[in-house]
Amino acid sequence: MKVPFLSLNTATETVRTDVMKRFESIIDSTGFVCGKNVAEFEESFAALHGVKYTVGLDSGTAGNQLAVMASDIGNGDEVIVPANTFIATAEGVSMAGATPVFVDVLQDTFNIDPDAIAKAVTQQTKAINPVHLFGQPADMDAIRSVADRYGLKILEDCAQSHCADHKGQKTGGLGNTASWSFYPGKNMGAWGEAGALTTNDEGVYLKARMLRDHGSSVKYHHDLVGHNFRMSEFQGAVLAEKCSHIERWTEKRRQVASWYDQGLNGIPGIVPPAVMEGVSHVYHLYVIQVKNGKREALQEYLAENEVASGLHYPVPLHLTKAYQSLGYGKGDLPIAEQLAQEILSLPMYPELSDEQVEHVCNSIKEFIAAL
Numbered sequence: 001m002k003v004p005f006l007s008l009n010t011a012t013e014t015v016r017t018d019v020m021k022r023f024e025s026i027i028d029s030t031g032f033v034c035g036k037n038v039a040e041f042e043e044s045f046a047a048l049h050g051v052k053y054t055v056g057l058d059s060g061t062a063g064n065q066l067a068v069m070a071s072d073i074g075n076g077d078e079v080i081v082p083a084n085t086f087i088a089t090a091e092g093v094s095m096a097g098a099t100p101v102f103v104d105v106l107q108d109t110f111n112i113d114p115d116a117i118a119k120a121v122t123q124q125t126k127a128i129n130p131v132h133l134f135g136q137p138a139d140m141d142a143i144r145s146v147a148d149r150y151g152l153k154i155l156e157d158c159a160q161s162h163c164a165d166h167k168g169q170k171t172g173g174l175g176n177t178a179s180w181s182f183y184p185g186k187n188m189g190a191w192g193e194a195g196a197l198t199t200n201d202e203g204v205y206l207k208a209r210m211l212r213d214h215g216s217s218v219k220y221h222h223d224l225v226g227h228n229f230r231m232s233e234f235q236g237a238v239l240a241e242k243c244s245h246i247e248r249w250t251e252k253r254r255q256v257a258s259w260y261d262q263g264l265n266g267i268p269g270i271v272p273p274a275v276m277e278g279v280s281h282v283y284h285l286y287v288i289q290v291k292n293g294k295r296e297a298l299q300e301y302l303a304e305n306e307v308a309s310g311l312h313y314p315v316p317l318h319l320t321k322a323y324q325s326l327g328y329g330k331g332d333l334p335i336a337e338q339l340a341q342e343i344l345s346l347p348m349y350p351e352l353s354d355e356q357v358e359h360v361c362n363s364i365k366e367f368i369a370a371l
């Protein structure tokens, strides 16, 4: 039985007819950028996450950078970033002129370690950039208490956490800003590149809107040096439609995860993902830990059984070549380094069937039993 890592077909077909109608009207109006579809998406997305403002952008990476810029953080400033995330989190900091400071993560949830944050704070630290990795909210109470103690801002990276809940509140409104990605493979995907920034702070919102459009709110009058981070109307149309489906798709992901949890329970050397008390995980990825150096062999065995899998992420950011100049070395962030050797992402998307999940779990069981 074939189990692909990801499939976008069903989600695409579900919204196809309604999106095509919107596309026709965009073409008729020739209003291709930041028009009424983007505005509708911004309103629906804010409502969905219980946050006041959304700014539609052209990528999640733009959101990472804009979050830093709109928080008045730049040259000479430091922002604390978990070592185990996609590089865009750190790139946003770098592109805004500040320096990412990498810290270790927690072994069980893969998320940023609040105690490690406190130890990394210096005179230059301006913000913490937690990532709700794989769809699980980071420990925001502990992070907020460190932020309050040192007067730091919190920039959430919500690229993987659409609709995730932290103690009764959705991610995206738990800090000063939050950045979002709608890359096609994310839980809520555009039909191309798109991203967003959300915030409850009106000042940040107004500044982010200006920075998205070359620092201007009146055409050709530029109050700030900004960028072009504007969202396409076509992506706004897709995302406006998807806002009314994402909660249902998220429930399906949780169902798939619960099948995995059952199927993988008690297999020696396999650690299913732990979920922190009080949060709801949205399973952008379902990531297990494979102990005893068996990860590569298991991945090969799965491939032989037509089960695709992935590594998120194979190199922790403090050891990646792009950040060599920051001077980190092997052994600096031991948990992130160990996880890079042991994590394995299993197929995850809303339409996976229980038979497919059973095939994945049985393949893993066979592999371990044969050791």
Ligand SMILES: *Cc1c(COP(=O)(O)O)cnc(C)c1O
Residues within 6 Å of the ligand: 059, 060, 061, 062, 064, 085, 086, 088, 089, 131, 157, 159, 160, 180, 181, 182, 183, 194, 195
């Ligand atoms: C995907 C992702 C981004 C970047 O989003 P793009 O839309 O691809 O630019 C940023 N942070 C994390 C954690 C991501 O997974």
